[in-house]
Structures are given as C-alpha cells and as structure tokens.
Amino acid sequence: AYDVLVVGGGPAGASAAIYAARKGIRTGIVAERFGGQVNDTLGIENLIGVKYTEGPKLAASLEEHAKEYNIDIMKAQRVKSLEKKDLIEVELDNGAVLKSKTVIVTTGARWRNLGVPGEAEFKNKGVAYCPHCDGPLFAGKHVAVVGGGNSGIEAAIDLAGIAGHVTVLEFMPELKADSVLQDRLNSMPNTTVLKNAQVKEITGTSKVDGISYIERESGETKHIELQGVFVQIGLVPNTDWLGDTVERTRTGEIVVNNHGATNVPGVFAAGDCTNSPYKQIIISMGSGATAALGAFDYLIRN
Numbered sequence: 015a016y017d018v019l020v021v022g023g024g025p026a027g028a029s030a031a032i033y034a035a036r037k038g039i040r041t042g043i044v045a046e047r048f049g050g051q052v053n054d055t056l057g058i059e060n061l062i063g064v065k066y067t068e069g070p071k072l073a074a075s076l077e078e079h080a081k082e083y084n085i086d087i088m089k090a091q092r093v094k095s096l097e098k099k100d101l102i103e104v105e106l107d108n109g110a111v112l113k114s115k116t117v118i119v120t121t122g123a124r125w126r127n128l129g130v131p132g133e134a135e136f137k138n139k140g141v142a143y144c145p146h147c148d149g150p151l152f153a154g155k156h157v158a159v160v161g162g163g164n165s166g167i168e169a170a171i172d173l174a175g176i177a178g179h180v181t182v183l184e185f186m187p188e189l190k191a192d193s194v195l196q197d198r199l200n201s202m203p204n205t206t207v208l209k210n211a212q213v214k215e216i217t218g219t220s221k222v223d224g225i226s227y228i229e230r231e232s233g234e235t236k237h238i239e240l241q242g243v244f245v246q247i248g249l250v251p252n253t254d255w256l257g258d259t260v261e262r263t264r265t266g267e268i269v270v271n272n273h274g275a276t277n278v279p280g281v282f283a284a285g286d287c288t289n290s291p292y293k294q295i296i297i298s299m300g301s302g303a304t305a306a307l308g309a310f311d312y313l314i315r316n
C-alpha cells in the first residue's frame with residue numbers, strides 16, 4: 015500500500031506527488047493524461063519565475079521533475095471510484111484496486127464548451143477560456159465574452175480594461191451575474207451587452223475574425239467582426255466519479271479546508287477540482303503542495 019496516492023497528473027497532482035515523495039514516504043500517482051489541462055495551453059506567461067513557456071513543454075517538465083523522485087507513476091489510467099475501508103481503496107477502470115493510507119484527489123476541471131462551429135478550430139487562435147491567461151493578447155482589440163453569469167461578467171470587466179471593446183452575449187433574456195457586477199460593467203464605456211443572443215458560429219480563416227449569433231426574439235442572424243471570443247459558460251470539475259463518498263458543492267467542487275483536507279479522514283484534494291477560488295497553474299501547484307503537507311501531517315498523527 016502507498017502512504018500517499020495522488021489521483022490526477024496536472025500541476026496540482028505533480029506538485030502533490032513531489033512534495034510527498036520528498037518526505038521519503040511511499041508515493042504513487044495515477045493519471046489519465048499527465049500534464050492535464052496544461053497540454054491544451056499554448057503560451058503560458060503567468061507562471062511566476064518562468065517568463066514564457068508552452069503547455070506541452072511544461073507538461074513534459076512536470077513529468078521529468080516527478081521522475082527525479084521515487085514515485086510510482088501510472089499513466090493512461092482512469093480512476094472510477096474511491097472507498098474508505100481500513101485503507102483508502104481506489105479502483106481503476108481496468109478493475110485494478112490501489113490501496114493507500116491517504117489519497118490526494120487532483121482530477122481538475124474542464125471548461126464547458128459552446129459546441130458551435132469554429133470553437134474547436136480556433137482554440138488558441140482567438141478562442142480563449144481564461145481572461146487572466148489570455149486577456150493581454152487582446153490589448154486594444156474587440157472581443158466577445160459568451161456567458162452572462164458571474165464569471166462571464168467578471169471576465170468582461172477584466173477585459174474591458176485591456177481590450178478596445180467587449181461585447182457580452184447571453185442566451186437568456188437576463189444576465190445571471192450579481193447586480194454589483196452588472197452595474198460595474200454598465201459603467202464602463204467600451205462594453206455592450208446582448209441578451210437573448212444564441213451564438214451560432216465563430217468565424218475566421220487562420221484566426222478568429224467574428225462571431226455570428228441568432229437574435230432569439232426576431233430569429234435574425236447577426237454577425238459582429240472581432241478578434242477574440244472568451245467562452246465563460248461554466249467550469250465543470252472532474253469529480254462525478256466520487257459520487258457521495260466525499261463532500262462536494264452543488265456544482266461538484268470538492269470541499270477542502272485550508273490544509274487541503276476533505277470531510278473524509280485521509281482524503282485530501284487540490285487544484286481545479288476543489289472549491290478553492292481562481293483556477294490557475296500556480297494556484298494548483300500551491301494547493302497540491304498544501305495537500306501533500308496536510309497528508310504528511312495526517313500520517314504522522316495517525
């Protein structure tokens with residue numbers, strides 16, 4: 015059995031495994047895709063201390079760093095359940111069961127996609143999901159934010175300070191964001207809000223050059239020329255596999271305390287799959303370290 019078994023191999027999982035292994039305890043990491051979301055990222059400019067890197071390069075160096083330690087790395091393996099018995103048992107899709115005294119869940123999240131033509135094609139070519147990451151690429155340009163919930167309106171306010179113009183498109187007749195955010199957005203001169211607007215297509219040739227939407231009231235299709243589209247229709251944590259074993263929020267985020275501990279003794283969590291705010295690489299790495307130190311603390315007390 016392991017002392018610490020990390021589920022997930024993104025920035026949070028790699029960090030948790032390295033911190034655990036550095037304590038000289040038996041550490042394993044099981045992941046479907048090592049590197050996680052980082053694999054899908056082009057330029058990364060906000061990993062402090064690294065001026066610029068690219069997703070696949072960072073993913074490779076996370077793995078290289080983990081390999082420096084005595085860590086059992088199990089790649090291309092999907093976990094399907096977790097059960098607390100004497101030890102914590104983690105079952106893989108292939109039926110194998112891994113046992114550990116503590117488990118750190120770092121299965122991350124995924125941005126909900128719009129699913130319209132052009133979205134996948136122009137990902138990283140004008141289609142973006144993270145205003146903190148990619149906002150500065152659109153300085154002075156016209157961008158759209160799709161989604162009028164809190165994250166959409168926060169993104170629009172953030173982008174309005176950088177971009178030339180920001181157009182928000184919301185499917186419903188009203189924005190769902192808090193009214194203080196809506197007021198803030200409305201006070202910014204370079205913003206437009208379109209409600210009852212159904213995005214139909216993101217257009218472009220080598221990169222985004224516009225967005226087409228259906229004005230739901232009239233049924234008419236309209237087109238706006240712009241250079242960027244930020245999709246903000248929700249972040250979905252990869253936690254369904256946990257079922258009711260661990261406490262999660264209404265949206266599925268694992269509830270953790272400031273030591274990374276969940277409500278189940280010995281089960282910790284870190285990164286985008288938790289209810290900690292702001293989903294970023296550096297934050298995931300930090301919370302992975304916290305969870306590993308939390309697990310170590312738990313091990314020496316139990």
Ligand code: FAD
Nearest residue numbers: 022023024025026046047050051093122147285286294295
């Ligand atoms: P993830 O990276 O999501 O990793 C989850 C891991 O769990 C993966 O290894 C996955 O395969 C594994 N997994 C999931 N389910 C299972 C299962 N059932 N069984 C086994 N393994 C499983 N952040 C920045 O700071 N700067 C940026 O520039 C930036 N740009 C981004 C661009 C894009 C396109 C995207 C998608 C994200 C970007 N982010 C950026 C966000 C950043 O990538 C995430 O915050 C970070 O990767 C979260 O790390 P994590 O380890 O919590 O989860």
